Structures are given as C-alpha cells and as structure tokens.
Amino acid sequence: xxxxxxxxxxxxxxxxxxxxxxxxxxxxxxxxxxxxxxxxxxxxxxxxxxxxxxxxxxxxxxxxxxxxxxxxxxxxxxxxxxxxxxxxxxxxxxxxxxxxxxxxxxxxxxxxxxxxxxxxxxxxxxxxxxxxxxxxxxxxxxxxxxxxxxxxxxxxxxxxxxxxxxxxxxxxxxxxxxxxxxxxxxxxxxxxxxxxxxxxxxxxxxxxxxxxxxxxxxxxxxxxxxxxxxxxxxxxxxxxxxxxxxxxxxxxxxxxxxxxxxxxxxxxxxxxxxxxxxxxxxxxxx
Amino acid sequence: xxxxxxxxxxxxxxxxxxxxxxxxxxxxxxxxxxxxxxxxxxxxxxxxxxxxxxxxxxxxxxxxxxxxxxxxxxxxxxxxxxxxxxxxxxxxxxxxxxxxxxxxxxxxxxxxxxxxxxxxxxxxxxxxxxxxxxxxxxxxxxxxxxxxxxxxxxxxxxxxxxxxxxxxxxxxxxxxxxxxxxxxxxxxxxxxxxxxxxxxxxxxxxxxxxxxxxxxxxxxxxxxxxxxxxxxxxxxxxxxxxxxxxxxxxxxxxxxxxxxxxxxxxxxxxx
Numbered sequence: 230x231x232x233x234x235x236x237x238x239x240x241x242x243x244x245x246x247x248x249x250x251x252x253x254x255x256x257x258x259x260x261x262x263x264x265x266x267x268x269x270x271x272x273x274x275x276x277x278x279x280x281x282x283x284x285x286x287x288x289x290x291x292x293x294x295x296x297x298x299x300x301x302x303x304x305x306x307x308x309x310x311x312x313x314x315x316x317x318x319x320x321x322x323x324x325x326x327x328x329x330x331x332x333x334x335x336x337x338x339x340x341x342x343x344x345x346x347x348x349x350x351x352x353x354x355x356x357x358x359x360x361x362x363x364x365x366x367x368x369x370x371x372x373x374x375x376x377x378x379x380x381x382x383x384x385x386x387x388x389x390x391x392x393x394x395x396x397x398x399x400x401x402x403x404x405x406x407x408x409x410x411x412x413x414x415x416x417x418x419x420x421x422x423x424x425x426x427x428x429x430x431x432x433x434x435x436x437x438x439x440x441x442x443x444x445x446x447x448x449x450x451x452x453x454x455x456x457x458x459x460x461x462x463x464x465x466x467x468x469x470x471x472x473x474x475x476x477x478x479x480x481x482x483x484x485x486x487x488x489x490x491x492x493x494x495x496x497x498x499x500x501x502x503x504x505x506x507x508x509x510x511x512x513x514x515x
Numbered sequence: 516x517x518x519x520x521x522x523x524x525x526x527x528x529x530x531x532x533x534x535x536x537x538x539x540x541x542x543x544x545x546x547x548x549x550x551x552x553x554x555x556x557x558x559x560x561x562x563x564x565x566x567x568x569x570x571x572x573x574x575x576x577x578x579x580x581x582x583x584x585x586x587x588x589x590x591x592x593x594x595x596x597x598x599x600x601x602x603x604x605x606x607x608x609x610x611x612x613x614x615x616x617x618x619x620x621x622x623x624x625x626x627x628x629x630x631x632x633x634x635x636x637x638x639x640x641x642x643x644x645x646x647x648x649x650x651x652x653x654x655x656x657x658x659x660x661x662x663x664x665x666x667x668x669x670x671x672x673x674x675x676x677x678x679x680x681x682x683x684x685x686x687x688x689x690x691x692x693x694x695x696x697x698x699x700x701x702x703x704x705x706x707x708x709x710x711x712x713x714x715x716x717x718x719x720x721x722x723x724x725x726x727x728x729x730x731x732x733x734x735x736x737x738x739x740x741x742x743x744x745x746x747x748x749x750x751x752x753x754x755x756x757x758x759x760x761x762x763x764x765x766x767x768x769x770x771x772x773x774x775x776x777x778x779x780x781x782x783x784x785x786x
Binding site: 263264376455490 | 631632730
C-alpha cells in the first residue's frame with residue numbers, strides 16, 4: 230500500500246511537471262508565432278502615441294522573455310489563460326461555459342463504446358464462428374475506413390447526439406484491441422487445461438480469460454479518452470454543438486493562439502491524468 | 516491460393532490502379548484541377564465531365580484524380596517519416612537500454628497520451644493565414660509525420676530488444692563487428708519486416724486524418740484538391756441527394772482504406 234501511495238505521488242509530480250512544461254510550450258507557441266503582438270488598431274492614425282503604447286502594453290510587447298513566461302505560468306496556476314483574440318473574452322470563462330457539454334459527451338460516448346465493444350468482443354470469443362468474426366470485422370472495418378468528419382456528418386444527417394458519434398469513432402478500435410487481447414488469452418495453455426477438465430465455455434471466459442485480460446485493457450482507458458476528445462472536434466464543429474471541440478476548431482480557423490493552446494493544454498492534462506490513473510490502478514491490482 | 520491471399524492480391528491490384536491514376540493524372544485527364552467551366556456549375560455527369568462539375572464548375576473527375584496524387588503520394592511520405600523516427604528512436608532505446616531507453620519510452624508514452632487532433636490543429640493554427648496551397652499540403656503531412664511516431668515506437672523497441680538479447684547478435688558483437696556493420700548487417704535487416712508493417716499501418720491513418728483536417732478547413736487548401744477537401748461542402752445534404760456523384764471522393768477514400776486494411780500483415784506475420 231505504501232509503495233502504491235509513493236507511485237501515485239510520483240505520478241502526480243509528473244503531472245505537475247507536465248503542466249509546467251506544457252504551459253511553457255504554450256507560452257512559446259503564442260510568443261513566437263508569426264504575427265504575435267500585431268494589432269490592426271495601431272494603424273489608426275487618429276490614435277495618440279500613448280494610446281498606441283497602451284495597445285502594445287496590452288500584448289506585453291515590451292516585456293522581456295523571462296518575465297513573459299513568469300507572467301504566463303503565474304496566470305495559468307491562478308486559472309487565468311489570457312483572453313481570446315477573436316471572441317474577446319477570457320479563455321477561462323469560455324472553457325467554463327463549454328467544458329460540461331464536452332465532458333458529458335465524451336463520458337457518455339466512452340461508456341457506450343466500451344459497453345458495445347466489450348459485448349461484441351466477448352460474444353465473438355464465446356461463440357467463435359466465421360460468420361460472427363467476419364461480420365464484426367466488416368462492421369468495424371467500415372467504421373475505421375470512415376474519416377471522423379464523415380461520421381460527424383452522418384450523425385448530423387441522422388440527428389444523432391454527439392456522444393453517439395464519439396462512440397462510433399472509438400468503438401471499432403476498442404473492439405479490435407479487446408478482441409485481440411481476449412483471443413491471445415484464450416490461446417493460453419491454462420484455457421486448454423480448464424477446457425479439458427470440463428469447465429463450461431462461459432465459465433472459462435469469465436473465470437479465466439477476462440481476469441487475465443483486464444490488465445492490458447485498463448491501459449486502453451487513457452488512449453480511448455484521447456481518441457474521444459479528438460473526435461469531439463469534428464463532431465461538435467459539424468453539429469454546431471456548444472462544446473470545447475467546436476471552440477478549438479473556431480480558435481484554429483481564426484488563429485486564436487491563446488485559446489487553442491490553452492484548450493490543447495487542458496485536454497492533454499485530462500488525458501494524461503487518466504493514463505496515469507489507469508497505470509496506478511494496474512499497479513495496485515497487477 | 517487461400518481466400519486471404521486472393522483478397523490481398525485483389526486489394527494490391529485496386530491500390531495499384533488508384534496509385535497509378537494519381538501518378539499519371541496528366542495522362543488520365545486532360546483538364547487542369549483548377550480549370551473552371553463557368554457555364555456548367557454543379558453539372559451532372561456527361562461525356563465531357565465523367566463525374567460532373569462542382570459548384571465552381573471544375574471537373575470533379577479531374578479533381579479526384581489530382582486529389583489522389585496529393586493524398587496517396589504524401590500520406591506514404593508522412594508514414595515514411597513517422598516510421599523512420601520510430602525506427603531510429605525505438606532501435607536506439609532497444610539496443611542501448613539504460614537511461615536512453617527510459618527517456619525515449621517515457622517520451623513516447625507521454626506523446627501517445629496527447630490528444631493528437633488537438634495538437635495537430637494547434638500546430639496548424641501557428642501557420643500564417645496567407646500560406647500557399649502547396650505549403651499547406653507539405654505542412655499538413657510533415658506535421659502528421661512528426662506527430663505519428665509514438666504509436667509505432669513500442670513495437671520497434673520490443674523487436675530491437677529481442678534482437679539485442681539474441682544469440683546471433685551476441686555472436687556478431689563477440690566477433691568484433693564494427694557499429695556500422697552491426698547496424699546494416701544485423702539491426703536493419705532484422706527490424707525491416709516490423710518497420711514495413713508499421714509503415715503500411717500508418718498510411719491509411721494519415722489519409723483519414725488529412726481528410727478530417729481538410730474537411731474542417733485546416734488541411735490542404737483550395738484550389739489544390741485532396742480527398743478531404745473534395746468532401747468539404749458535403750454537409751449540404753440536399754445538394755448531395757440531388758448530385759450523389761459528388762460523394763465519389765468518399766467512395767475512393769473508403770475503398771483505399773479498406774484495401775490497406777486487407778493488405779496489412781496479420782499478427783505474427785511480421786515476426
């Protein structure tokens with residue numbers, strides 16, 4: 230238990246270090262991007278010198294690099310991500326408004342995808358038949374062959390909620406991975422031994438194959454969250470849903486760097502935290 | 516020949532035809548991808564325009580053919596870049612071990628946890644708004660190549676580690692082979708099958724990612740065609756119902772990705 234607590238503390242420290250490094254990277258991206266500090270208001274001949282100076286100060290142009298980084302990180306740890314250039318509102322305010330929608334869609338999508346993928350994978354292992362195998366392969370193969378944006382358009386056309394789209398995007402990859410893991414476990418000698426002793430196929434599946442397979446499957450949690458967040462961008466953009474994905478898309482189209490870098494940093498932290506949690510859970514119950 | 520062998524052969528054939536169409540685009544069609552036939556916007560298929568024209572009066576068949584060249588030549592280039600990075604880093608981690616291995620694996624795990632699409636659009640947003648279409652193509656695929664290596668790295672690392680622990684590698688080291696001889700006579704030939712498999716896996720992934728990026732207006736820019744940006748505007752469902760041939764780029768894309776799935780080696784075939 231003490232070892233596990235130590236490992237968890239290490240992971241939390243890693244997350245904190247990642248926040249600092251990520252914050253610095255974001256600040257660098259904003260600071261050195263072409264056009265940083267350029268404000269068309271400065272072209273207005275009616276403005277006095279002091280007004281122009283005020284505009285330049287607004288963009289921290291006179292501030293040294295170290296002071297800029299310090300200011301950015303200080304703001305970051307106080308929940309201040311700067312202002313969105315094209316929406317002209319604080320980034321933290323925009324995120325607060327939209328995070329709930331995306332988190333709900335991603336959570337529901339992931340739950341649906343995991344349930345369906347696990348069900349399909351268990352079914353195809355329990356009832357191994359070429360028809361079941363080829364149907365599942367064809368279905369997931371077709372879904373994998375569709376770009377996420379096309380799945381998003383299908384969802385808009387069929388008036389399906391965003392979470393269904395997220396589930397459809399993550400489901401095929403989850404199914405294939407789970408199926409491979411379960412198939413590998415079912416080829417182990419202890420499965421053959423259990424079968425020889427007369428244990429039923431369902432018994433073998435739930436008492437011998439699933440307990441062995443859950444370890445690598447848990448590692449998939451963080452990766453599937455990363456996939457789901459990525460899928461949220463086109464799905465929310467095409468369905469005009471008020472989520473973080475749509476905000477990120479608008480920010481990228483309008484070259485709003487403070488907004489897009491802050492969103493990327495936050496989503497990265499969420500997915501990395503999920504990965505670390507999955508890793509810690511695996512270590513506690515190896 | 517087994518059913519799988521026949522399917523693979525068929526898929527290789529289809530991919531070969533699509534690839535050749537893209538390479539010899541100038542022979543397949545005599546129009547330019549940017550030529551506008553302003554008297555026939557949204558025109559139906561006819562002898563002059565096999566798949567009709569788009570809303571700007573450009574020949575859709577020509578745009579698909581040139582789009583094939585962009586998508587099917589640059590996605591493998593990006594996959595090659597990602598595979599080379601994964602090969603170098605994975606090989607280094609597997610063969611050197613120690614802190615080099617730990618650092619590279621930690622970096623790969625961290626990169627794997629990154630939401631790729633968010634990072635992609637953040638990097639894309641860094642570029643100026645007035646970049647040329649050619650630069651947008653190169654930037655899109657180079658970014659994909661530079662960010663696509665972590666998924667492949669662990670497999671290369673595992674293979675390199677197995678190689679390091681193998682008897683024949685130990686024997687070659689004991690014989691006093693130089694580092695370059697070890698690299699070119701032992702490491703590269705042994706890692707080649709796995710690197711090839713990873714390359715083939717990456718190509719459809721990059722094709723799909725480019726398609727989504729371009730459909731969102733963040734990938735290949737007009738007037739240069741790619742399968743993704745040819746699908747832009749497909750959210751106008753009434754137009755799609757009236758002109759179903761406008762979905763032809765999607766058909767080509769799906770067929771290509773499905774063919775790639777079938778030609779990929781199954782688990783165990785790369786070992």
